[in-house]
Amino acid sequence: MSFGTKLVQAKPSSGRHHGALSTPIYQASTFHQFSLSEPGKFDYSRSGNPTREALEQTIAELEGGYAGFAFSSGMAAISSVFCLLSAGDEVLLSDDIYGGTYRAITKLFPRFGIRGKFVDTTNTEAVRAAITSATRAIFLESPSNPQMNITDIEEASRIAKQRGLLTIVDNTFMTPYLQRPLELGADIVVHSATKYIGGHSDVVGGLVVVASQEISDEIGFIQNAFGAILGPQDSWLLLRGLKTLKVRMDQHEKNARQIASWLASRSEVEAVYYPGLPEHPGHELALKQAKGFGGMISFTLGSVEQVEQFLHNLTLPALAVSLGAVESIITYPARMSHASIPEEQRKQMGVTDTLLRISVGIEDAEDVIRDFEQAFRWIDSKVSHTI
Template sequence: MRVETRLVQIGVGRDTTTGAISFPIYHSTAYRHPALGESTGYDYTRTTNPTRAVVEEAIAMLEGGEAGFACASGMAAIQTLMGLFAQGDHLVVSLDLYGGTYRLFEQVWKRFGLSFDYVDLREPERLRAAIRPESKAILVETPTNPLMQVSDLSALAAIAAEYGLLLIVDNTFLTPYFQRPLELGADIVLHSATKYLGGHNDVLAGLIVTKGGELTERVRFLHNSLGAVLGPQESWLLLRGMKTLALRMERHQQNAFAVARFLSSHPAVSEVFYPGLPEHPGHQLQSRQASGYGGMVSFRVRSAQMVAAFLRELQLISFAESLGGVESLCTYPATQTHADIPPDIRTATGVCDRLLRLSIGIEHVDDLLADLGQALDKALQAGGDER
């Protein structure tokens, strides 16, 4: 079956007792055993839950992995994976990185003896130079958040295999509808399922997918032992969101193309970051390793003085800190998603005070363009040009 059909059919036919099309929410934390030494397959909800199991099987199927693990948030998914490593281990991580991941690594895991190097993973030689004898993994976002940089997953997988490292890919921006990193050699895929997979700004969730039996069992142990698992109500909301993923991703992308082209021509904008644009430096690579470009667009205005005016004048698009929902949102990374990255490091990586990030929703594109146009026009009146 095609991916569109697989998404719509998630959970259908699984409840053989009632035949429910929408898989039920199992709130029970405990399950009665038929007899001593026997189990229904469910013992305690932290270990496994029927509703959560449907989500986990679905994401494993979509990504082409051995197993899926549903966590309480995207950060809980990353935290669970950090249990794979021990004091003294080293990881090479994307230079352009979600600020929450950077905060977790720098302010939490460094205290427990892990070390991290942040590298532009678009350049394989920089990756090779960063690898140490104690290196254990490469963690990459592609496209990155928020600069939309594209790394070659097959090349990274080859280097990871050469040095005996795990390749972990954050696939939040593209989802398995557009990109399947395990097929390109990755070992682990993770998602902030709060974003596109949930799709409606109403559920907090994270997902992990593993490849290979031994690695899968290690993650299964950590998932159960650490206990940052997804609850049944949230699992059901995620299931419902995933059923429409194909439709939503196509509309997100269609609108994003139009927005990116519009921004590229507006006098208030100095630079646009969207891999779907032919002039984007990662466009050809993205076209080879994925089937789409997603709905995230970042851009720089010409002056930092324009930012406040632009955000104030937005009427349809909400100034809010998230992405991937049906509603369009605008984020200011410098004070929101990347606020915990020191200003000098943040600026050096390109997350400057003129950068804005759009999560393009599924509204009518003409309304989106009209809102952006009037807000940018008024921002332009704020003056300044710091290019």
């Protein structure tokens, strides 16, 4: 069965009643137990809910994993995965990572004796050299946020297995439709399901998929003990969003390819970061390990003033902190998604004050390009007037 058909025809075991084509929403906090000697499958919705279980079963199947888990946000999912570590443990992370992940591993988890070490994961020899006796896991983003760097997931996973480490991959940008890290050797996949999986800017959630029963038992314990679970209404919204994931991702990518090529031709743009461009250093690797390049583009302009003028004059994309929705969303990482990272560290990551990131929506790409073009013309006119 093709992936697109799986999305539409997914029929998880939980909640099948009366032939309903939509999974029922079990808006219940607790469940009656008909026998003390034989308690039911569900007793309290923190520990399990039929609607949430339907989502968890679906994402596990789509990622090709052993089990799935749904959390209240992407950061709740990532933080719960970090709870697999203990005091004295170290995790290696991509050195150009999402600001929320950076904040959690540098500000929160050190309180519990867990440290993060940042490394250029696109350089597998650097990854190998960075491993110490305290290292317990490698955390990857590929493509990275927002530099769109590509890490060889299969090779990084091989190195991790040789040293007895976990490989964790944030697959938010690619979704299981375009990339399946578990098939490349990873142990754990995380998603901010708020983004492409939800797809409509109307739900916050996080997902984790694991490759083995051993890890499943641990994450299941953490999910129940920590309690950062996704509610049934939000679980249902994500199930609904998943049904159109393929058609949305196909349109996101089609538009992104067109817009990235157009941006690369503009004199106002100093650099474009999109793995779908042949000149991108990770282009060939992305072709090898994924089925596409996704809908995320980053690019730089010549000055902060130009960034401000450009953003002020855009009319179509929303200026917002999220991504992965049907509408195009443009973000200024230095003050938005990566604002929690100290300025010096931000610049070392390539998150400069002239960098912009666009999550390309499913609108007509020509409309987005026309809007960008008029915003660039305004910059040009300001420059000419100043001169």
